[in-house]
Amino acid sequence: MFLSSSETLEGVPFSRSRITLVRLMLPTDVNFAGNVFGGSLLKVLDEIAYVVGSRHARQNMVTASVDRMDFLAPVHLSDVVHFTGQVTHVGHTSLEVSIHIEAEDLHGTSRRTVGNAYVTMVAIGPDGRPVPVPPILAETPEERRLLEEGRRRAEERKARRPTGGGSP
Numbered sequence: 001m002f003l004s005s006s007e008t009l010e011g012v013p014f015s016r017s018r019i020t021l022v023r024l025m026l027p028t029d030v031n032f033a034g035n036v037f038g039g040s041l042l043k044v045l046d047e048i049a050y051v052v053g054s055r056h057a058r059q060n061m062v063t064a065s066v067d068r069m070d071f072l073a074p075v076h077l078s079d080v081v082h083f084t085g086q087v088t089h090v091g092h093t094s095l096e097v098s099i100h101i102e103a104e105d106l107h108g109t110s111r112r113t114v115g116n117a118y119v120t121m122v123a124i125g126p127d128g129r130p131v132p133v134p135p136i137l138a139e140t141p142e143e144r145r146l147l148e149e150g151r152r153r154a155e156e157r158k159a160r161r162p163t164g165g166g167s168p
Helices: 038-057 141-160
Strands: 019-024 060-071 080-090 094-104 111-124
Touching: 019 038, 038 060, 038 080, 038 094, 038 111, 060 141, 080 111, 080 141, 094 141
Parallel strands: none
Antiparallel strands: 019 080, 060 111, 080 094, 094 111
């Protein structure tokens, strides 16, 4: 469902866009040492950001940037990986998706944090141009804290962005 630019954008609660995907790491995901390729995790991370953003905005989304991806620990063949994503900042046509990644052995006996990332997504209308996204509604102190942290990261990204039409 696409919203026209004339429709009022109502706030969306945090819970609407928060998702978790669980994925088993297979032989096609790993290198010769048995560690999962970072690119395999990044592909799933981008998919999670798309789903989270699309659920929030009710629009098609495109990836504008990966603010950072911290690989904190290796992921191995047959690990079960949990990707949890949620909107943590909303701008005019873009939003930030925070993604937390945990892995555990196949039997669930040792779960560990293996990565964190922030992805900026832009809402795209049927004509391929950016469209407004609805605000996010913080209902708890924790959600308000997450929004404040997201706002600070958005300001930092904006400050780093090159100005003018030239190359950085």
